[in-house]
Amino acid sequence: MATEIERKFLVRDTAVLAGLTGTKMAQGYLADNGMVVRVRVAGDRGFLTLKGKTKGLSRAEFEYEVPLEDAQALLAGFATLGRVEKIRYCIPVGDLIFEVDVFEKELSGLVVAEVELPTEEHPVPQLDWLGDEVSLDPRYRNSELAVSRTIPA
Template sequence: MAIEIERKFLVRDAGWREAVSRSTRMVQGYLVAEPGLTLRVRIAGERALLTLKGASRGIARAEYEYPVPLADAEAMLRDLACTALVEKVRHLVPVADRVWEVDEFAGANAGLVLAELELEDERAAFVRPDWLGEEVSDDPRYFNARLARHPYRDW
């Protein structure tokens, strides 16, 4: 079974920008967005992925991800998404021996900037950069599936 272990934080300033190694525009929508299961379609640049995620258990959950043809992903977003689309730019930011994903949201979630770090173990150590703010790993308001239904601008 594939397990995603992820910590999520608010970003308190733009200090991360100087270290960005790559940025990718993303749009995603949910075909299923239920409390124990999400089925997401994501277009990231010229790539498209279909991702199934199980219920969160702390900062871990089952995750399965599969590439799909770009045209199929575009059709799924257009014809099958049960939520509004989530738009963002994902910036990869190396810090020490890890790479942070800093998501700068657009559209209905504009103004929200989150930093995520995938870990191999829930207790894994990592360097906490100065630009990192409050941890929100356990706050469901910051889950992308939730942002699709309850956007940041409406908080």
């Protein structure tokens, strides 16, 4: 079984993104009945992702590339549980890659960095541009943001 181990932080200084090229993403949620089913269009690629319930920092995750046209059709016609739009930037730091999401539309102003880890105990470097950790705050899950369409206070 595929497992995602992820920590999530608010970004306090977006200057770290200067000169980087991001990927525009639109993602929508198709189902949430103990397993979240998400469709994503990232640039010119489509993905279907299934995510289990989070336990600590870990959860089951299964992601499959699908034809772009299929992802676009799912996003347009079946993402009834909400959607988010963002630009994602990837920042390598040592053996890790931080994915920084700059949200758009109703969530404009929210910038979140996620880092996937090989184990829950793996150290995360202290970086000047990272703010508060929100890994365990469900309000910062993309699936929750898609529904609320508001930046958590």
